[in-house]
Amino acid sequence: MTEAQIIKQISNTLSLSEKQVKTTADLIDEGATIPFLARYRKEATGGLDEEQLRSIRDMLEFHRTLEDRKKTILKAIKEQDKLTPELEEKIKACKDMQTLEDLYLPYKKKRKTKGDMAKEKGLEPLAELIWAQEIEDGNPLEYAREYISEDNEIPDADTALTTSLDIVAEWINESVDVRDTLRVIMRKHGVISSKKNPAVKERTNFEDYYEFNNRVQYIKPHQTLALNRGERENVLFVNVELNTDRTLDNLDDVVIENDLSIFTPYLQDAVEDAYKRLLFPSLERELRNELTEQADEHAIQTFATNLKNLLMQPPLKDQVVMGVDPAYRTGCKVAIVNETGQYLEGSTIYPTPPQEKIKESAEVVNRYINKHDVTLIAIGNGTGSRETEKFIADVIRERKEKNPDETLNYLIISEAGASVYSASKIAREEFPDLDAAQRGNISIARRVQDPLAELVKIDPKSIGVGLYQHDINQTALSKKLDDVVESCVNDVGVNLNTASSELLTHISGLSRRVAKNIVEYREKKGRIGNRDEIKEISGVGDFRFQQAAGFLRIPEGEHPLDNTAIHPESYESTEKLCNLFGIHVESLSKEQKKIEAALSEINKKEVAGQIGVGIPTLELIIENLQKPGRDPRESLPKPLLRSDILKMEDLSPGMKLEGTVRNVVDFGAFVDIGVKQDGLLHISNMAKDKRVNDPHDVVAVGDIIDVEITNLDLERGRIGLALV
Incomplete structure (x- = not known):
């Protein structure tokens, strides 16, 4: 397909106009990011959201990869002087990789097969005679006698016939129609079965699959992943089962075109041989791979949905947090962070078995609470968490008996990935003088204050909100999770003066190197006063600035719009809008009633024309004037805080x-x-x-x-x- 045909195909598949797809493709090719297009180029894309834009991006990538593969295959077959106009047309018309590879199968270089050896013995003409099915009279052995040869180790006509069937079996195996027929049968009537490996004596997590049978079309994604893991760990034997006799009858119907041919019984033998030796093993692997891909896709989507919801948890602002990383023998690590996440101090306490130094541990915790005015205690949910929770709940209860008005609660927080972070280069750079356990504990405390800012420092696969995440396609998983993180970070925006380099890395248009340059610039020059200032930073050219600026926030900056999602390219239009309605840009927080009254019932088409923007941009401007500096997470329910415990x-x-x-x-x-x-x-x-x-x-x-x-x-x- 040409690029224009690819655009048309995508527009038909996604029910979008060709103009939308073409514009989006061009902008992506120029380097524009999905968050930027979704927020700041709605007029150009026709209002496409992130999901639609990513679908276009992924389909573009697929079709371009498919076209590159077609070129490679056409070249390979042409070099063999076997490319016919009909085959070339079929290859060019392919719309999926599976059919394309089926067409290429007969021309693929492979190790010497039984069919190749039969051809070397000069038996291909006899195979072609059998395949043609045109002869209806005579004895098949008579046609085979001329191929008897001592040099070729063919002592008799029967050997000639049976050996030539090795060639026919391979032609059957390479037939697109035969393979497609068997695929349909396997998907519709195939049964996935598993049995326990008799060598396994101990109890396992796969007991539900020791005697398992399910139709291929009804198997669930988590069952596929469980079977795969059980097989990989040598606990289960997994097979695809079919009714062999019925399947062979169906394949005979595809291959045998003339029942009166004298070679029909031989063809039937060739079909059976092809099925058992070549077709079934190959397509069983293909089917298992296909089911795995579907299960992977489902698991990846589940992981992505969970990750997005986790990252978008509302921050608990203005809290001094005590993080507690539970353990038994090695003790519980304690870390205090202030309202901005700065580490203050910490130590190790031993309230859990085997030491159970309850009194001494309570003294340490109380001292920290009093010294730093701790308002919230975050307990990791790892080993020893419930014993630690009981200890903390007792401390809180005793304090409230003495001071009923004290505001002090705790919550249990997932510590998944904390150990990964604690040993990472990022953590070592942040806290070079602390041991790994204490770094992980600081991460637990900070997750309460701003889950997004802290969790982006951790490989998303280590956050632990999926199912079989280490079994599924890691490349596809990473790509999807990167999309989720990118979407969340840009949806929320980041404070340009406090964001870590890891958080900045996920901002539209910013690379890891540029993110580090921004942090180094802050450390050297001090607070960044306005968005335009980042143009002075190495690596931030006009294009990067365009992609990133709208997602960077500067609270109490030199320009009031720098703390909104309004892009600098729309500042002039925003000021025109404010002038139209007598709104003072420099005091937005004080003008909220006036803004609401003035902009709630306007004629958007007319006003958009007056200030020189499209309606989507006008709507974005109005939304941010009404809620400057708004965090989309604020409207979500806050985490559940506790002060007592249940057993x-x-x-x-x-x-x-x-x-x-x-x-x-x-x-x-x-x-x-x-x-x-x-x-x-x-x-x-x-x-x-x-x-x-x-x-x-x-x-x-x-x-x-x-x-x-x-x-x-x-x-x-x-x-x-x-x-x-």
Whole structure:
């Protein structure tokens, strides 16, 4: 396909105009980022959102890769002098990689096969005679006798016939029609089965799959991933099963065009040989790979959805936080960070077994709380977290008995990825004089204050909000998660004077090197006063500035619009708008009532024309004048804070509790209800009056929900929940 045909194909697939796709493709090719296009080029793209823009980007990449592969294949076949006009047309018309590779299969260089050896013995003409199916009279052996040869080790006609069938079997294997027929059969009637490896004696996590059978078309993504892992760990034997006789009958119908041919029985033998030796093993692998790709795609989307919800958790501002990283033998690390996330001091306490120095630990914690006016304690959810939680809850209770008006709470926070961060280069640069455990603890404390700013320092795969994240396609996962992080960071925007280089790296248009240059510039020159100033920084040219400026915020900067999502290219238009309605740009926070009254009922088309912008840009300007410096996370529910603790033994079926959703997977959600073990809110318990197909339609990571305990298994530490 030409570039124009690719554009047309994408527009048809996505139900968008060719102009939208062409404009977007051109802007992406020029280096524009998705967040920039989604926010500041709505007029050009026709108002496309990030999801649509990324779909265009991904489809462009796919079709261009497909076209490059076509060129490579055409060249390879042409060099073999086997490229016919018909084959060339078929290859050029291909719309998917699978069909393209099927067409190329007969011409692929491969190691010597049984068919190649039969051809070397001069049997290809006999194979062609069998394949043609034109002879209806006579004895097949008579046609085979002329190929008897001592030199070629063909002692008789029967050997000539059976050996020539090796060539025919390979032609059957390479037939696009045969392969497509078998694919349909396998997808519709195939059964995935698994059995336990008899050599495995100990208990495993795969007991649900020891005697497992499911139709290919009904298998769930998490089942595919579980089977793959069980097979990889040599616990399970996994196979695809088909009704062989019925399948061979269907393949015979494709291959045999003339039932009266004297070679029909031989053709049937060739079909069976091709099926068992070549076709089935090849297409079984292909089917398993296809199911894995589908499961990967689903798991990646689930991970991405969970990650976005986690990153967009509202920050708890103006809190002095004590982070506590629980442990047993090595003690609990304690770190204090002030309202801006600056590390103040820390130490190690031993309130958990085996030391259980409760009194000494309480003295340390109380001293820190009093010294730094701590308002919130964040406890990591790792080993020893519930014992640590009980200790902290007791400290808070004792303090409130003496001072009922004191505002002090705690919360349990996921520490997933904290150890990865603590050992990273970023952490070492931030805290060169601290040990790894204390660095991780600071990360736990800061996650409460601004989850997004802290979590971007960690490889998203290590954050722990997915399912089988280490089993799935790591390249595709990384690409998707990078998109999520980019989207979240740019949606929120960053404070140009406080953002870490890691956070700045995810801003539209900024590279890792430029982000470091910005931080170094701040350290050397001091506070950045306005957006234009970053043009002085090495690596920030006009294009980078255009891509990045609108996502960089400067609270209390020299220009009031620098703390909004209004792009500098629209400042002049914004000032024109404000002049039209008597609004003072320099005092936006004091003008809110006037702005609301003046701009709520305007004729957008008319006003947009007056100030020289499109309607989408006008709407963006108005939104940011009405809410300058707005953080989109502020409207979301704040994390659930606690001051007391429950034990598993305190629970009983029918009890109603409030909990925080920690992870959402295909079969439900894991909910922290304030005891040692997260409860499982199964998908079947998410609604009473309807069937829920996707848990994400009901809950999201970070949601605060009301649940009822449906069942308890204290021995196995399992809690069943239902949504109230």
